Amino acid sequence: EIVMTQSPATLSVSPGERATLSCRASQSVSSNLAWYQQKPGQGPRLLIYGASTRATGIPARFSGSGFGTEFTLTISSLQSEDFAAYYCQQYNKWPPWTFGQGTKVEIK
Amino acid sequence: EVQLVESGGGLVQPGGSLRLSCAASGFTFSSYWMTWVRQPPGKGLEWVANINQDGTEKYFVDSVKGRFTISRDNAKDSLYLQMNSLRAEDTAVYYCARVDDYIWGTFDSWGQGTLVTVSS
Numbered sequence: 235e236i237v238m239t240q241s242p243a244t245l246s247v248s249p250g251e252r253a254t255l256s257c258r259a260s261q262s263v264s265s266n267l268a269w270y271q272q273k274p275g276q277g278p279r280l281l282i283y284g285a286s287t288r289a290t291g292i293p294a295r296f297s298g299s300g301f302g303t304e305f306t307l308t309i310s311s312l313q314s315e316d317f318a319a320y321y322c323q324q325y326n327k328w329p330p331w332t333f334g335q336g337t338k339v340e341i342k
Numbered sequence: 343e344v345q346l347v348e349s350g351g352g353l354v355q356p357g358g359s360l361r362l363s364c365a366a367s368g369f370t371f372s373s374y375w376m377t378w379v380r381q382p383p384g385k386g387l388e389w390v391a392n393i394n395q396d397g398t399e400k401y402f403v404d405s406v407k408g409r410f411t412i413s414r415d416n417a418k419d420s421l422y423l424q425m426n427s428l429r430a431e432d433t434a435v436y437y438c439a440r441v442d443d444y445i446w447g448t449f450d451s452w453g454q455g456t457l458v459t460v461s462s
Contacts, residue, residue, distance in 0.1 A: 256349075262427025268448045273351030277346075277437050278387065283445045298379040321387055329401040331377075 236260055236324050240334035246342040247312050255337045257305040257322035268327035269298055270305045272336075273318045281320075282307065309339070317341055344368040344451040346438050358428050362433045362452050362456060364421040364438030365456030369451075372396075372416040373440035376448060380434035380458075388434075391423065392441065405431075 237260040247253045247334035257267070265285040280289045282298035285305055295310040309316055322334040350362040366416055378390040391412040392401045411424040416443070421438050435457050439449035 249460055256460070268445075270449075272387075275454075277439070277454055278449070279452070280442075280450050283442070283448045289450070323387075323448070325445075328391070328447060329389075330403045331389040331392075331447060336388040340363065 235330055236263060236327055236332050238322055238332050239321060240320075242337060243335070244338045244340060246340050248342045249314060249342075250311050251281050253312055253316075253339055255307040255309075255320055255339070257307070257334050259303045259305075260325055261327075262302045263324040263326035265301055266324060267298075267300065267305050268323045268325065269296075270321045270323065271316075271318050271320055272321065278321065293307040298305075311339035312339070344440065346440065346451060348436060348438055348456040349437065351458045353459045353461065354428055355462050356460055358460070359424070359426045360428065360458060362423040362425065362436055362438075364370070364423075364453060365435055366419045366421065366438075366440075367441070371414075371419040375446070376414060376421045377439050377441055378412065378421075378431060379437045379439055379449065379452075379458050380432075381437070382431075384433045390436070393421070396462045407416070425458070428458075432458060433460045434458060452461035 239258045243257045267285045269282040272278040286298045345367045347365045377392045382417040393412045409427045413422045437455045440451040441450045442450040
């Protein structure tokens, strides 16, 4: 099983600032890495797939990068609606499909 | 618009059973793999099970093998999760999600979830 590790667990950021979230895989997942956003009381929403491709309708302020075992999600200028939890997920080797434990982005 | 609506959650005693349902609309249900993902209260996401378009191929996380069954009824646009021998650690919000058919392995639409609580 591929273990996904996210850091930090919580990120405190002011509106308008940049947020950088990290995700590490226990073995290479190539570029088969997705990011999801989850707001309280809602199901997750797909943000990024293929490590760097934005899903339909996702604003350009969200960007993903990385390959192999190290990945980053960057939110260039945080808007009020971006304060949420973010999860990475690998789909390179399955089953199981595995998620990181999440990073909560909160208002500073 | 794609819609996934889960139902069937509730309070059940350890060792009990529960059947979750997911009603799909807004897309051709029979053309997609479907999945169940769960989230314990205050914790992260855990993939539970997948099923292919005609129900002939299924995968489960090790912790539920032999206890949970995934099925679907394409005539009713519905996905199911039969959960038996429930344990306290199965307590979670259970989401159904659609597997993206272009970027296979990602989950491109999710429901709002249904809460399952296993407690005496």
